[in-house]
Amino acid sequence: MEKYETHTHDVIVIGAGGAGLRAAIEASAQGASVGLVCKSLLGKAHTVMAEGGVAAALANLDPQDNWKVHFHDTMHGGKMLNNWRMAQLHAQEAPDRVRELEHWGALFDRTKDGKIMQRAFGGHTWRRLAHVGDRTGLEMIRTLQDKGIHSGMDVYMECTITHLLKDGERISGAFGYWRESGRFVLFKTKAVILATGGVGKSYKVTSNSWEYTGDGQALAYDAGADLITLETFLDIKEIRAAVIAIRGISPEIPVIAQLTFD
Ligand SMILES: Cc1cc2nc3c(=O)[nH]c(=O)nc-3n(C[C@H](O)[C@H](O)[C@H](O)COP(=O)(O)OP(=O)(O)OC[C@H]3O[C@@H](n4cnc5c(N)ncnc54)[C@H](O)[C@@H]3O)c2cc1C
Known part of the structure; x- marks a missing residue:
C-alpha cells in the first residue's frame, strides 16, 4: 500500500x-x-485579474499591424533580453489563440462591422488588444476552464x-x-x-x-x-x-x- x-x-x-x-x-x-x-x-x-486584453496582431482596426510589428514591440519592451524565439511564436500565434478562444465560447467586444474590437495599450504600436470590457481575463479563464473540464x-x-x-x-x-x-x-x-x-x-x-x-x-x-x-x-x-x-x-x-x- x-x-x-x-x-x-x-x-x-x-x-x-x-x-x-x-x-x-x-x-x-x-x-x-x-x-x-x-x-x-x-x-x-491570477489570470482572472487581467483587464486590458489579449495582445494579438489581428489588424482589425489598424491594417498596418502584423506579427512582425508585434514581435518588434515585444522585443523592444523587453529591452532585447527576451527569448526571441518565444517572442516570435507569441506574436505569430496570438491571433489564432484569440480565434480559438472564440471558437470555444469566449465573446470579445465587437466593432460596428462585427470584427473583434482592439484597443490601444502601452508599448503597442497599433491598436492590438482584443478585450471583453475590463474583464478579459475572467472570460479567458471561464472559457478555458469549461473547455478543460470537458x-x-x-x-x-x-x-x-x-x-x-x-x-x-x-x-x-x-x-x-x-x-x-x-x-x-x-x-x-x-x-x-x-x-x-x-x-x-x-x-x-x-x-x-x-x-x-x-x-x-x-x-x-x-x-x-x-x-x-x-x-x-x-x-x-x-x-x-x-x-x-x-x-x-x-x-x-x-x-x-x-x-x-x-
Ligand atoms: C492587475 C493586473 C492586470 C493585468 N492585465 C493584463 C492584461 O490586460 N493583459 C495581459 O496579457 N496580461 C495582464 N496581466 C498579466 C497576466 O495577468 C499574467 O501574466 C497572467 O495571468 C499569468 O498567467 P499564468 O497562467 O502564467 O499564471 P496564473 O494565472 O497566476 O496561474 C498560476 C496558477 O498556478 C497555481 N500555483 C502557483 N503555485 C502553485 C503551487 N505551488 N502548487 C500548485 N499550484 C500552484 C495557482 O494556484 C494558479 O492556478 C495583468 C496582471 C495584473 C497584476
Whole structure:
C-alpha cells in the first residue's frame, strides 16, 4: 500500500491560469492522461485579474499591424533580453489563440462591422488588444476552464505542490499537500508542466495575486534547472528576500540568490 494518497498521470500540469489550462487542454488532446493541480480553486488564478486584453496582431482596426510589428514591440519592451524565439511564436500565434478562444465560447467586444474590437495599450504600436470590457481575463479563464473540464482531465484544487521528484535525471513525480487538511499527496508522472505564474508577491505593495510566490521557479531550481534574467524584475536584495520567502528557509542557509549572484 502507498504511504501517501497517490495519483498517476502521464502529465501533471502545476497551475491552472491561462497558461496551465491551455497546456492541459493540449496534452489531453494529444491523448495523454492529465492531472491539473492548483493551489487555489479552479477559476481563481491570477489570470482572472487581467483587464486590458489579449495582445494579438489581428489588424482589425489598424491594417498596418502584423506579427512582425508585434514581435518588434515585444522585443523592444523587453529591452532585447527576451527569448526571441518565444517572442516570435507569441506574436505569430496570438491571433489564432484569440480565434480559438472564440471558437470555444469566449465573446470579445465587437466593432460596428462585427470584427473583434482592439484597443490601444502601452508599448503597442497599433491598436492590438482584443478585450471583453475590463474583464478579459475572467472570460479567458471561464472559457478555458469549461473547455478543460470537458477534455477529460482530472483537476486537483487547493493542492500546493512543494517538491518535484526525480528518478535519476528524469522527472518522476510531484509532491504536495491539501490546503484544507494539510495531508500529503503524491503525483506519479512522466512529465511536469510548470505554469505557476510570477513572483509579484515578493513586493510589499502589488496588484498581484497571493498565489504569485514564485513556486514554479523554486521547484524548477530545486530540480536542477537554471533560472535566467531574474535581475530584470528584482534587485539583489529583493531576489534574496523572495527566495527565502518562497522556500521558507532561514536567511543563514545559502539560497538561490546567494549562490547565483553574490
Ligand atoms: C492587475 C493586473 C492586470 C493585468 N492585465 C493584463 C492584461 O490586460 N493583459 C495581459 O496579457 N496580461 C495582464 N496581466 C498579466 C497576466 O495577468 C499574467 O501574466 C497572467 O495571468 C499569468 O498567467 P499564468 O497562467 O502564467 O499564471 P496564473 O494565472 O497566476 O496561474 C498560476 C496558477 O498556478 C497555481 N500555483 C502557483 N503555485 C502553485 C503551487 N505551488 N502548487 C500548485 N499550484 C500552484 C495557482 O494556484 C494558479 O492556478 C495583468 C496582471 C495584473 C497584476
